[in-house]
Amino acid sequence: MTALASLLIAAATGALAVSAVIAAVLSRRATRQRMKERELRLAELSITLKPGEVIPPAGSWASPRKRKKRKRAAARPAWPARGLADAASFLLPSADRDRYSKEFRSELWDLAQGGAGRFMQMRHALRQLRGALPMRMALRPPRRRSAAP
Numbered sequence: 001m002t003a004l005a006s007l008l009i010a011a012a013t014g015a016l017a018v019s020a021v022i023a024a025v026l027s028r029r030a031t032r033q034r035m036k037e038r039e040l041r042l043a044e045l046s047i048t049l050k051p052g053e054v055i056p057p058a059g060s061w062a063s064p065r066k067r068k069k070r071k072r073a074a075a076r077p078a079w080p081a082r083g084l085a086d087a088a089s090f091l092l093p094s095a096d097r098d099r100y101s102k103e104f105r106s107e108l109w110d111l112a113q114g115g116a117g118r119f120m121q122m123r124h125a126l127r128q129l130r131g132a133l134p135m136r137m138a139l140r141p142p143r144r145r146s147a148a149p
Contacts, residue, residue: 075112075113075115076109076112077105077108077109077111077112077121078108078112078118078121078122080118080122080125081108081118081121081122081124081125082105082108082125083125084122084125084126084128084129085101085104085105085107085108085125085128085129086101086104087129087132088100088104088125088128088129088131088132089101089104089132091129091132091133091136092132092135092136092139093136093139093140095139096139100135104125104128107124107128108121108124108125111124
């Protein structure tokens with residue numbers, strides 16, 4: 001017995017409303033239609049393939065209109081995260097400050113380009129700030145001990 005037949009029997013016995021049966025039938029038809037469209041797109045893609053090529057991932061099957069929506073401008077680091085990274089570099093010795101400022105900002109830039117949100121960027125900047133004092137101690141030149149008289 002198919003699922004449609006069991007739905008019709010349930011509707012006939014009063015266990016299920018007729019509108020629910022109609023909605024189920026319509027959603028099944030829509031699902032079948034979407035599956036047919038996907039199979040057609042897959043067939044079209046497989047026909048146009050040259051030897052050695054592979055079928056592109058499912059996201060590339062979207063219509064050009066949807067593809068335009070997916071493209072975003074180049075992501076930039078969140079400004080509070082940049083401020084925290086600058087504060088972390090300010091805590092370092094002046095000789096190393098410029099180098100680490102560039103490094104901290106580039107790490108934030110990589111995170112933003114990778115799609116990390118504002119929260120993840122802030123978390124990373126706070127980790128940089130937390131590690132700035134131990135790094136300051138490590139970067140500080142060793143003190144000379146004076147000779148004992």
